[in-house]
Amino acid sequence: MGDTFQTVVDLDATAAEAPRLATRVLDRLVTEGIVLAERADRTFGHHLPGPHWDRAVDPLDADRQPCDGLTVHIGRTVFHGGQDGPEWARCPRCTATTRLYTDDHDLIDASWEPYARAIGLWHTTGTADVTCPACAVPVPLPDWAWAHDHFAFAHLGFEFWNWPEFTDEFPALIAETLGGHRTVRVWGKF
Ligand SMILES: [Zn+2]
Incomplete structure (x- = not known):
């Protein structure tokens, strides 16, 4: 339950x-x-x-x-929505979606790492960016959209x-x- x-x-x-x-x-x-x-x-x-x-x-x-x-x-x-992380993150500037899990629900470590680092930094300092892999612009962490919010x-x-x-x-x-x-x-x- x-x-x-x-x-x-x-x-x-x-x-x-x-x-x-x-x-x-x-x-x-x-x-x-x-x-x-x-x-x-x-x-x-x-x-x-x-x-x-x-x-x-x-x-x-x-x-x-x-x-x-x-x-x-x-x-x-x-x-956050519990133990399992989001399947994807979406850049608010270019709307490109970054997959964070494979189709077999395995975490894609290389994709997740910049977000994990930014979450830790934001938690400590209140400010952090993630550079979008698609448009290469640093985007403030709170501005990203996430699967299932x-x-x-x-x-x-x-x-x-x-x-x-x-x-x-x-x-x-x-x-x-x-x-x-x-x-x-x-x-x-x-
Ligand atoms: Zn982007």
């Missing part, structure tokens, strides 16, 4: 504004009844589902009440544990509360 998560990540929040925005979104989710205000000390989500948690999820899945809650991540974070490099994320799949409207509600920031849903299983 394992535990599943869905994280709505704010791609635009700066480190300085993340704490204020986190409070604003949490207040909104509490007002909507989606999570509880109290912060419980638990592994899978500090804010447990509220009375209207089902407003956030696909109605077809709404009979599966989540027993875990929301963890808010504030500060520089490599958000596997990665997001950001300062604010709302991580829900073991909830049914969100509606499209729910991440939009969070994005609206963030003042129209770009968001991405990173999801996976541990």
Whole structure:
């Protein structure tokens, strides 16, 4: 089985504004009844589902009440979709796709290495580029697109544990509360 998560990540929040925005979104989710205000000390989500948690999820899945809650991540974070890496990365400038796995699901070490190095550097310093193999331009790591939105490099994320799949409207509600920031849903299983 394992535990599943869905994280709505704010791609635009700066480190300085993340704490204020986190409070604003949490207040909104509490007002909507989606999570509880109290912060419980638990592994899978500090804010447990509220009375209207089902407003956030696909109605077809709404009979599966989540027993875990929301963890808010504030500060520089490599958000990722679990153990298996993304099949590809796409350059935002030339849209060329770099394959990171073979058809047999073996990691292509030579292709992955520049990304792995950049992820480590970004985690440490908050800035890193990967030179696109196709157009040869250095592209900031957070600007790359990934298969299944596997990665997001950001300062604010709302991580829900073991909830049914969100509606499209729910991440939009969070994005609206963030003042129209770009968001991405990173999801996976541990
Ligand atoms: Zn390129």
